[in-house]
Amino acid sequence: MHNLQNTTAAEEDFDSFRKMTLLSMEEICRDIFRENQHRIKIKKEAVAVRNLVNIFHTTLQISNEKGFQTMSLRDLSRSSGLSMGALYSYFCSKDELLEMIQNQGRRIILKILSRRINPAAPPSEQLRTAIRTHLYLTEVLQPWFYFSYMEAKNLKKEQRKKAIESDLVTEELIMGILKQGAEKGQFVVTNPMLTASVIKAVLQDWYLKRWKYSRRQISVQVYADFIIHFIESFVRKPSASCCS
Amino acid sequence: MHNLQNTTAAEEDFDSFRKMTLLSMEEICRDIFRENQHRIKIKKEAVAVRNLVNIFHTTLQISNEKGFQTMSLRDLSRSSGLSMGALYSYFCSKDELLEMIQNQGRRIILKILSRRINPAAPPSEQLRTAIRTHLYLTEVLQPWFYFSYMEAKNLKKEQRKKAIESDLVTEELIMGILKQGAEKGQFVVTNPMLTASVIKAVLQDWYLKRWKYSRRQISVQVYADFIIHFIESFVRKPSASCCS
DNA sequence: GTCTATAGTGCGATAGAC
DNA sequence: GTCTATCGCACTATAGAC
Numbered sequence: 001m002h003n004l005q006n007t008t009a010a011e012e013d014f015d016s017f018r019k020m021t022l023l024s025m026e027e028i029c030r031d032i033f034r035e036n037q038h039r040i041k042i043k044k045e046a047v048a049v050r051n052l053v054n055i056f057h058t059t060l061q062i063s064n065e066k067g068f069q070t071m072s073l074r075d076l077s078r079s080s081g082l083s084m085g086a087l088y089s090y091f092c093s094k095d096e097l098l099e100m101i102q103n104q105g106r107r108i109i110l111k112i113l114s115r116r117i118n119p120a121a122p123p124s125e126q127l128r129t130a131i132r133t134h135l136y137l138t139e140v141l142q143p144w145f146y147f148s149y150m151e152a153k154n155l156k157k158e159q160r161k162k163a164i165e166s167d168l169v170t171e172e173l174i175m176g177i178l179k180q181g182a183e184k185g186q187f188v189v190t191n192p193m194l195t196a197s198v199i200k201a202v203l204q205d206w207y208l209k210r211w212k213y214s215r216r217q218i219s220v221q222v223y224a225d226f227i228i229h230f231i232e233s234f235v236r237k238p239s240a241s242c243c244s
Numbered sequence: 245m246h247n248l249q250n251t252t253a254a255e256e257d258f259d260s261f262r263k264m265t266l267l268s269m270e271e272i273c274r275d276i277f278r279e280n281q282h283r284i285k286i287k288k289e290a291v292a293v294r295n296l297v298n299i300f301h302t303t304l305q306i307s308n309e310k311g312f313q314t315m316s317l318r319d320l321s322r323s324s325g326l327s328m329g330a331l332y333s334y335f336c337s338k339d340e341l342l343e344m345i346q347n348q349g350r351r352i353i354l355k356i357l358s359r360r361i362n363p364a365a366p367p368s369e370q371l372r373t374a375i376r377t378h379l380y381l382t383e384v385l386q387p388w389f390y391f392s393y394m395e396a397k398n399l400k401k402e403q404r405k406k407a408i409e410s411d412l413v414t415e416e417l418i419m420g421i422l423k424q425g426a427e428k429g430q431f432v433v434t435n436p437m438l439t440a441s442v443i444k445a446v447l448q449d450w451y452l453k454r455w456k457y458s459r460r461q462i463s464v465q466v467y468a469d470f471i472i473h474f475i476e477s478f479v480r481k482p483s484a485s486c487c488s
Numbered sequence: 489g490t491c492t493a494t495a496g497t498g499c500g501a502t503a504g505a506c
Numbered sequence: 507g508t509c510t511a512t513c514g515c516a517c518t519a520t521a522g523a524c
Contacts, residue, residue, distance in 0.1 A: 205445035
């Protein structure tokens with residue numbers, strides 16, 4: 001069925017990706033601490049970062065079960081092991097906590113996507129990398145992506161606008177690759193906008209319907225391979241060996 | 245660009261579909277009233293059905309803006325023009341209201357999908373009908389589909405199970421058509437499960453990212469045509485005139 | 489830096505007037 | 507059949523002890 005060598009290579013690839021991303025998460029919590037020192041009452045960086053990571057992680061966990069609005073700060077206090085008072089040393093309202101988490105996620109996504117895609121590479125390679133990287137990213141940060149999508153409506157106008165823009169960035173990136181490929185004669189794309197929408201939709205399904213794929217024991221590598229195959233069969237010209 | 249004749253035909257097709265579905269909605273509110281007469285305190289059918297339609301409609305409207313949990317019954321009272329007391333004549337808790345709406349939607353979807361797809365037709369026709377009908381259905385009932393997806397996590401265990409099952413029904417229906425087509429040699433489908441998942445994902449995108457398509461002025465007919473084209477290019481055998 | 493105790497608010501739900 | 511008035515409760519947010 002599967003080439004064992006390939007599967008192993010893909011697994012290694014994904015594992016190193018996971019490690020890199022999780023490291024970035026702590027870095028970003030440190031950044032958040034430094035930037036928000038004026039409103040965070042804690043002064044010791046080590047303590048603050050440890051608790052921030054804990055707060056964010058616990059919030060995502062509870063919210064993905066029953067939603068951010070339904071989660072009371074008493075729930076968060078109980079699960080995180082921090083008292084109500086301690087929590088309010090890190091943010092000054094429940095809404096601000098929501099904003100902090102949204103910002104943290106957006107930042108890490110941008111950081112990693114732009115690090116991995118090489119705009120000088122051939123379009124077909126860029127497309128494959130974009131699809132695979134996005135799927136790996138949503139796999140590692142699944143709780144954040146799900147949270148971000150489900151709670152977007154609770155954001156205030158300005159923050160909501162940022163979330164929408166961030167969402168469109170990936171799509172425009174993909175559309176750019178498709179257009180580039182079409183110009184170079186490597187892809188046949190009659191409607192780059194709708195094609196990019198479709199790609200975005202199947203990428204999103206991986207984190208919105210995570211339970212479905214878990215239940216069916218589909219790994220992220222298998223899903224990525226299938227999606228790449230699917231998209232390529234649509235955008236690629238019929239091979240020259242046929243109908244030449 | 246577009247064939248004018250075709251576009252007009254598609255619009256007529258969609259308009260009649262919309263009328264049929266909206267009629268079904270009132271029918272179903274009547275059904276709900278009759279089945280729940282033991283807990284609904286109102287006795288006059290005409291009054292009860294009018295108010296139920298109002299309550300469901302207003303709840304969907306508010307919830308799709310800020311979520312069902314965030315919506316207070318005071319919000320609902322204000323927007324619907326019914327007092328708190330009057331509202332509680334139609335349901336006995338906020339949770340029950342949620343369940344009633346979920347049930348109403350599930351019922352109408354099943355009713356219409358099974359009415360439109362003819363299992364004796366050729367698989368390629370069935371596939372096209374399934375995709376188009378599902379998209380039209382989610383277009384007409386967009387508020388309900390969005391609500392249903394976003395609020396699923398607030399349901400109790402038993403109701404949640406029903407929601408998940410209902411969600412999988414469409415996917416299994418599509419998978420069945422794909423397998424049938426493969427058996428008859430009309431489709432080439434290496435992985436019917438993942439192919440059906442992809443189709444489901446793009447169908448869902450229409451109601452989950454409705455704002456995106458609205459903004460871009462993509463109509464449901466255009467989207468349906470594109471998706472059908474997309475899927476067919478993946479599952480259809482290369483035509484016999486090529487590589488024969 | 490973290491805790492407990494509590495103030496103040498707004499919620500879901502109901503009883504009884506009309 | 508619908509309304510207004512109100513109860514009890516759980517929530518966010520804070521103040522002050524340790």
